[in-house]
Amino acid sequence: MRDRDKVLIVDDEQAIVELMGLYLKSEYDVIPAYSGQEALDKVKSEKPDIILLDVMMPDMNGYEVCRVLKTSVETQFLPVVMVTALSGKDDRIKGIEVGADEFLGKPVNRLELVTRxxxxLRIKHLQDKVLAERNEAMNYVDVAGFIIFVIDRDMKINLVNSKGNDILGYGEFELIGHDFSTFLVPDGIRDEIKATFEGAMDGNSHLPELIEHPVLSKEGKEVPVRWYDVVLKDNHGNVTGILCSGEDLSKFL
Incomplete structure (x- = not known):
């Protein structure tokens, strides 16, 4: 049987925390917090599944808390509902800018709260399932010994497996968001590799079946790799990026 979902309710007014908790406690485990910093501490210690976050708090307001959560790799997919008496358009835009998933007005309507x-949580569980399946697939890839990169249309690294990080000497998330060609490809072949990738993503040329070229480790050392690259497309046939699978050749030298 699955454990009950945890709801973190954050508000500097205890009565509001208790009221929302009363609405939810029959279906969820309710965790109270009465300040922004306490909310961040509870996220680390309690691992909630969703946060109901007051905007107007004295020490750290809800926008600041949401920004911290949404810029952290560990909590970026944690749903955050901003609960506020503010109703202006600018207030909602500010919430969207810091990554809020939903908004609830005060006083909170019980049916609306439970429904949101x-x-x-349904969406979060689907995301968790997809991430778990992806991680399982990546584990199989790591066992096979290949370096894996997923690069988007802007040449930014969206994903790298642990084998790639290990071989190049990086931590788990250090390479994410960096430009593949300027960050990892040596100067002498950078323009050529970038032109090849961009041509393939624009539909003007095809990727070679395989290509051998080095990439740079964190220490600046060239690591020879044999690459098997594939263009990635979405369900509508639009190119979304490139999957780069690489075999480390240094072990043969």
Whole structure:
């Protein structure tokens, strides 16, 4: 049987925390917090599945808390519902800019609260399932011994497996967001590799079946790699990036 989802309710007014907790406690485990910093501490210690976050708090407001959560790799997919008496357009835009997933007005309507929480948790569970399946697939790839990169249309690294990080000497998330060609490809072949990738993503040329070229480790050392690259497309046939599978050749030298 699956454990009950945890809902973190954050508000500097205890009565509001208790009221929302009363609405939700029959279906969820409710965790209270009464300040922004306490909310961040509870996220680390309690691992909630969703946060109901007051905007107007004295020490650290809800926008600041949400920004911290949404810029952290560990909590970026944690659903955050901003609960506020503010109703202006600018207030909602500010919430969207810091990554809020939903908004609830005060006083909170019980049916609306329960519906929003249930809907966001359903989405979160689907995301968790996809991430778990991806991680399982990546584990199989690591066992096979290949370096894996996923590069988007802007040449940014969206994903790298642990084998790639290990061989190049990087931590788990250090390479994410960096430009593949300027960050990892040596100067002498950088323009050529970039032109090859961009041509393939624009549909003007095809990727070679395989190509051998080095990439740079964190220490600046060239690591020889045999690459098997494939263009990635979405369900509508639009190119989304390139999957780069590489075999480390240094072990043969």
């Amino acid at each position: 929480v249930k809907s966001l």
